Amino acid sequence: MNNILKKRILADDMKELVVESPQIAKVRKAGQFVIVRANETGERIPLTIADADAEAGTITLIFQEVGKSTMLLGCFEEGDSILDVVGPLGKPTHIENFGTVVCMGGGAGIAPLHPIAKALKEAGNRVISIIGARTEDLLIMQKRMKEASTELLISTDDGSFGVHGFVTDILQSLIDKGEKINLCFAIGPIPMMAAACRLTKKYDLHTVVSLNPIMVDGTGMCGACRVTVGGKTKFVCVDGPEFDGHEVDFTEMVKRSRAYLPQERESKDRFIHEGGCCHK
Amino acid sequence: MPEQDPDIRRHNFEEVPFGYTPELAQLEAERCLFCKKPKCIEGCPVNIDIPAFIRLIKDGDFSGAARKIKEENTLPAICGRVCPQEEQCEIVCVTGIKDTPVAIGRLERFAADYERENNLIEIPDKAPATGKKAAIVGAGPAGLTVAGELAKLGHEVTIYEALHQPGGVLMYGIPEFRLPKAIVNSEVEYVKKLGVKIVYNAVIGRYMAVDDLLQDYDSVFLGTGAGLPYFMNIPGENLNGVYSANEYLTRSNLMKAYRFPEYDTPIIKSKKVAVLGGGNVAMDSARTAMRLGAEEVSIIYRRSRKEMPARIEEVHHAEEEGIILELLTNPIEIYGDEDGWVTGMKCLRMELGEPDASGRRRPVPIEGSEFDIEVDTVVVSIGNGANPLVPQTTPGLDTNKWGNILADDNTAATSKPGVYAGGDIVIGAATVILAMGAGKIAAAAMHRYMMGIPEPEPALEEESSKSKKKK
Ligand SMILES: Cc1cc2nc3c(=O)[nH]c(=O)nc-3n(C[C@H](O)[C@H](O)[C@H](O)COP(=O)(O)OP(=O)(O)OC[C@H]3O[C@@H](n4cnc5c(N)ncnc54)[C@H](O)[C@@H]3O)c2cc1C
Ligand SMILES: Cc1cc2nc3c(=O)[nH]c(=O)nc-3n(C[C@H](O)[C@H](O)[C@H](O)COP(=O)(O)OP(=O)(O)OC[C@H]3O[C@@H](n4cnc5c(N)ncnc54)[C@H](O)[C@@H]3O)c2cc1C
Numbered sequence: 001m002n003n004i005l006k007k008r009i010l011a012d013d014m015k016e017l018v019v020e021s022p023q024i025a026k027v028r029k030a031g032q033f034v035i036v037r038a039n040e041t042g043e044r045i046p047l048t049i050a051d052a053d054a055e056a057g058t059i060t061l062i063f064q065e066v067g068k069s070t071m072l073l074g075c076f077e078e079g080d081s082i083l084d085v086v087g088p089l090g091k092p093t094h095i096e097n098f099g100t101v102v103c104m105g106g107g108a109g110i111a112p113l114h115p116i117a118k119a120l121k122e123a124g125n126r127v128i129s130i131i132g133a134r135t136e137d138l139l140i141m142q143k144r145m146k147e148a149s150t151e152l153l154i155s156t157d158d159g160s161f162g163v164h165g166f167v168t169d170i171l172q173s174l175i176d177k178g179e180k181i182n183l184c185f186a187i188g189p190i191p192m193m194a195a196a197c198r199l200t201k202k203y204d205l206h207t208v209v210s211l212n213p214i215m216v217d218g219t220g221m222c223g224a225c226r227v228t229v230g231g232k233t234k235f236v237c238v239d240g241p242e243f244d245g246h247e248v249d250f251t252e253m254v255k256r257s258r259a260y261l262p263q264e265r266e267s268k269d270r271f272i273h274e275g276g277c278c279h280k
Numbered sequence: 281m282p283e284q285d286p287d288i289r290r291h292n293f294e295e296v297p298f299g300y301t302p303e304l305a306q307l308e309a310e311r312c313l314f315c316k317k318p319k320c321i322e323g324c325p326v327n328i329d330i331p332a333f334i335r336l337i338k339d340g341d342f343s344g345a346a347r348k349i350k351e352e353n354t355l356p357a358i359c360g361r362v363c364p365q366e367e368q369c370e371i372v373c374v375t376g377i378k379d380t381p382v383a384i385g386r387l388e389r390f391a392a393d394y395e396r397e398n399n400l401i402e403i404p405d406k407a408p409a410t411g412k413k414a415a416i417v418g419a420g421p422a423g424l425t426v427a428g429e430l431a432k433l434g435h436e437v438t439i440y441e442a443l444h445q446p447g448g449v450l451m452y453g454i455p456e457f458r459l460p461k462a463i464v465n466s467e468v469e470y471v472k473k474l475g476v477k478i479v480y481n482a483v484i485g486r487y488m489a490v491d492d493l494l495q496d497y498d499s500v501f502l503g504t505g506a507g508l509p510y511f512m513n514i515p516g517e518n519l520n521g522v523y524s525a526n527e528y529l530t531r532s533n534l535m536k537a538y539r540f541p542e543y544d545t546p547i548i549k550s551k552k553v554a555v556l557g558g559g560n561v562a563m564d565s566a567r568t569a570m571r572l573g574a575e576e577v578s579i580i581y582r583r584s585r586k587e588m589p590a591r592i593e594e595v596h597h598a599e600e601e602g603i604i605l606e607l608l609t610n611p612i613e614i615y616g617d618e619d620g621w622v623t624g625m626k627c628l629r630m631e632l633g634e635p636d637a638s639g640r641r642r643p644v645p646i647e648g649s650e651f652d653i654e655v656d657t658v659v660v661s662i663g664n665g666a667n668p669l670v671p672q673t674t675p676g677l678d679t680n681k682w683g684n685i686l687a688d689d690n691t692a693a694t695s696k697p698g699v700y701a702g703g704d705i706v707i708g709a710a711t712v713i714l715a716m717g718a719g720k721i722a723a724a725a726m727h728r729y730m731m732g733i734p735e736p737e738p739a740l741e742e743e744s745s746k747s748k749k750k751k
C-alpha cells in the first residue's frame with residue numbers, strides 16, 4: 001500500500017512522488033487532496049493530488065519542504081511506502097465551460113493548480129495560465145502547465161525568467177489589454193492569493209482560491225481548518241478547499257497559519273540536528 | 281478502588297484507578313445478593329447477566345466471569361471503565377437502598393483485565409460461513425459491535441474507517457488516563473480474531489460511496505458517530521488558542537501531541553485554560569490541559585453543579601486534580617491581541633430560572649454582571665452534531681432536521697434497503713454502551729435481512745423505549 005513508484009526532484013526544496021493508490025486514483029477529481037502520515041510518529045499533513053493515473057492506479061504529490069513533515073517525506077525514496085494516505089478529501093472543483101479562465105499559481109501552489117487547469121481545458125475553456133516563483137530555479141511544472149493550458153505566461157520576482165514581477169502584474173496587463181476573462185483561479189501563498197483577489201475585485205472578476213489552513217483529520221471532525229468566508233466560519237476540509245476569494249478573511253488566515261510556529265521550528269531544528277533523513 | 285494520588289497523576293497520562301486485586305474483587309462480589317429478579321440486568325442497556333458473572337468472580341473463576349460478560353458485551357474492559365454505571369446498572373441495585381450498590385462496573389473491569397493480562401482470551405466458536413458479506417462504516421463501539429456479532433454468525437465482515445486507527449471516540453476522544461489505548465487495541469484485536477477485516481483511511485462518501493458498498497456487500501451498517509464540533513458563535517472564536525474539544529483531544533490522544541516533539545503533532549503550551557461546557561468531554565479536556573502542563577484550568581459552565589451532565593466520578597476526579605469550576609457563568613466574547621492570540625474572555629453570571637424543555641432549570645443572565653477573565657487557551661466543549669458526509673453522498677438515506685440518520689428502534693433499519701445505522705449518528709452524542717446496544721440490534725436485523733429470515737412481530741413498547749434512552 002502507498003508504495004512510492006517514482007520520485008523526482010523538481011527544485012531544491014520541491015519534490016514529486018508518484019504513489020500507488022488505486023482507489024484514490026480512480027475516484028479523485030480536480031481540486032481534491034489527500035492527508036498523509038509518513039510514519040508512526042508523523043503528523044497528518046494535507047497535500048493536493050497534483051495528478052493521477054486511474055489506469056496505473058497512481059497519484060502524484062508535489063510538495064515544498066518547509067518543515068519537519070515535508071522534509072521527512074522528501075527523504076522517502078522509490079520503493080519506500082508512506083504509512084497512511086487518506087482521500088480524496090475536499091469538494092472537487094466546479095468545472096464547466098466558462099469561456100476564458102485565468103489560472104494563477106505561485107510557488108508550490110502550481111501543483112494544486114495543475115489538475116484544475118487540465119480539467120478546465122478538457123471542458124472546452126480557453127485556459128490562460130500564469131505561473132510564477134521567486135526565481136527561475138524554483139519554477140516548477142512548466143512543461144506540464146503548458147500542456148494543461150491554452151496559453152502559459154510566466155513571471156519571476158527577480159526577473160531571472162519570464163516577466164520581471166508578480167503573477168498579478170501579468171494579470172493586470174491582460175486586463176489592460178482588454179482581454180475578456182470570465183473566471184479566475186488563484187492558488188499559492190496566502191499573500192499572493194490576497195493580492196490577486198484585491199486586483200480582481202476592482203474589476204468584479206470572480207476569483208476562486210484554494211485555501212491551505214492547518215488540518216488534522218480532514219473530515220470535518222475537529223474544526224482546526226476553520227476560516228471566515230463572507231463573515232461565516234467554514235471548515236476548509238469539507239466546505240472547501242475552494243472558496244470565493246473576494247469573501248475570504250485572509251488576515252485571519254495568516255494569523256491562524258502561525259499558531260504553531262515555535263513548535264514547528266523546534267521540530268525542524270531537532271530533525272536537522274539529529275541527522276535528517278536517517279529518521280525515516 | 282485504589283487510585284493514583286491527585287498531585288502525582290495531574291502530571292502524567294497514566295490511568296487513574298488501579299483496579300481491584302483478586303482479593304478485593306472477591307470481597308466486593310460477596311456483597312451481591314444474587315437477586316431472583318435482578319434489577320441490575322434491566323438497568324444495563326445490553327442486559328449482561330450480572331449476578332451470574334459476579335457469582336463466577338466470587339467463586340474465583342475470573343476468566344469464566346469474563347466469558348459470561350462477553351456473551352452480551354464484546355467490549356467489557358472498556359464499558360467497565362467508561363459506562364455511567366451510577367445511572368444504569370448500579371442505580372437500581374437493591375444493595376444501594378441501604379448501602380452503596382455493588383460496584384458492578386469495577387467488577388466487570390476486573391474480570392476483563394484479568395482475562396487479558398493473563399492471556400486467557402478465547403475466541404468463541406463461529407457459526408459456519410454463510411457466504412454473505414457485510415460492510416461496516418466506522419470502527420467506533422457501534423461498528424465494532426456489529427462487526428463482532430455478524431462475524432460470530434458466520435458472515436464475512438469488513439469495516440471501513442476514516443482515521444488511521446480503530447476505536448472512534450475511544451481512541452481519539454477519551455484520554456489515556458481514563459481508558460488506556462492498549463486496552464482499546466486489545467479489544468479491537470479480539471474483534472479481528474473473529475475474522476473481521478478493517479480498512480483504514482477510508483472515508484466513506486469520498487473514497488467510496490455507500491452505493492458502491494451495496495454493490496459488493498449484502499448489507500451495510502453506518503456507525504459514523506457524532507463527529508461535528510459545535511462552537512458557541514461568539515466573537516473571537518477563530519483566534520489562535522481556541523480549540524474544539526475534538527481537536528484538542530485528537531491532537532493529544534490520537535496524534536500523541538502530549539509526547540511532542542517525539543511525536544510530530546504539536547499542541548499549544550498553555551498557562552491558563554478555560555474549558556467551556558459541563559459534560560464528560562469538558563472534564564476530559566480540562567484534565568488533559570492540566571496534564572499538558574497548564575498552571576490553571578477552569579471549567580466554565582452556565583448552569584449549576586447539579587445540572588452538569590458529566591459523570592459525578594469525573595467531576596470529582598477533576599476537582600481533586602485542582603481544576604476550578606466556574607459555575608453559573610457564560611462566556612460572551614473571547615479577546616485577542618493583534619497577532620491573533622487569545623488573551624481573555626468576557627463572561628456573564630447566570631441564575632437559574634424556570635425549567636426548560638429538558639426539565640433542567642434554564643440559566644438566565646444577571647444584568648450588569650459582566651466580568652473579564654484572563655486566559656490564553658479556550659477549549660469549546662459544548663457538544664457534537666452529526667457529520668453530514670455520508671447522508672450528503674447517499675441518495676435515499678433520510679435524516680432528521682439535525683442531520684441524524686433516521687433508523688428504526690427495533691431493527692436499526694434506515695430508509696434505504698439493506699442499510700442500517702446506529703450509535704451517535706442516530707441518537708446524537710450519547711454513550712458507549714448505547715452505541716453497542718444499537719449495534720446488537722442492527723446485527724440481529726442485518727443477519728435476518730441477509731439470510732432472508734422474516735422480521736419478528738415488533739417488540740413490546742417497553743423494549744423499544746429502552747434503546748432510545750439517552751444519557
Ligand atoms: C488542502 C491543502 C492542500 C495542500 N497542498 C499542498 C501541496 O500540494 N503541496 C505543498 O507543498 N503543500 C501543500 N499544502 C501545505 C502543506 O500541507 C504544508 O506545507 C505542510 O503541512 C507543512 O508541514 P511541515 O511539517 O513540513 O511544516 P511546518 O513547519 O509544520 O509548517 C510550515 C507551515 O505549514 C503550515 N502547516 C503546518 N502544519 C500543517 C498541517 N497539519 N496542515 C496544513 N498546513 C500545515 C503552517 O502554516 C506552517 O506555518 C496543502 C495544504 C492544504 C490545507
Ligand atoms: C471526550 C469524550 C468522552 C466521552 N466519555 C464517555 C464516557 O465516559 N462514557 C460513555 O459511555 N461515553 C462517553 N463518550 C461518548 C461515547 O464515546 C460515544 O457515545 C460513542 O463512542 C459512540 O460510538 P459510535 O460507534 O456511535 O461513534 P464513534 O465512537 O464516534 O465512532 C465513529 C467512527 O466512525 C468513523 N467515521 C466517521 N465518518 C466516517 C466515514 N464517512 N467513513 C468511515 N468512517 C467514518 C470515525 O472516524 C469513528 O472512528 C465520550 C465522548 C467523548 C467525545
Ligand code: SF4
Nearest residue numbers: 324359363368369385
Ligand atoms: S455494560 Fe455498563 S451498564 Fe452494563 S453492566 Fe457493564 S457497566 Fe453496567
Ligand code: SF4
Nearest residue numbers: 312313315320373374
Ligand atoms: S441487583 Fe445488585 S444485589 Fe441484586 S443481583 Fe444485581 S448486583 Fe447483585
Ligand code: FES
Nearest residue numbers: 218220222223237
Ligand atoms: S481538518 Fe479537522 S475539521 Fe477540517
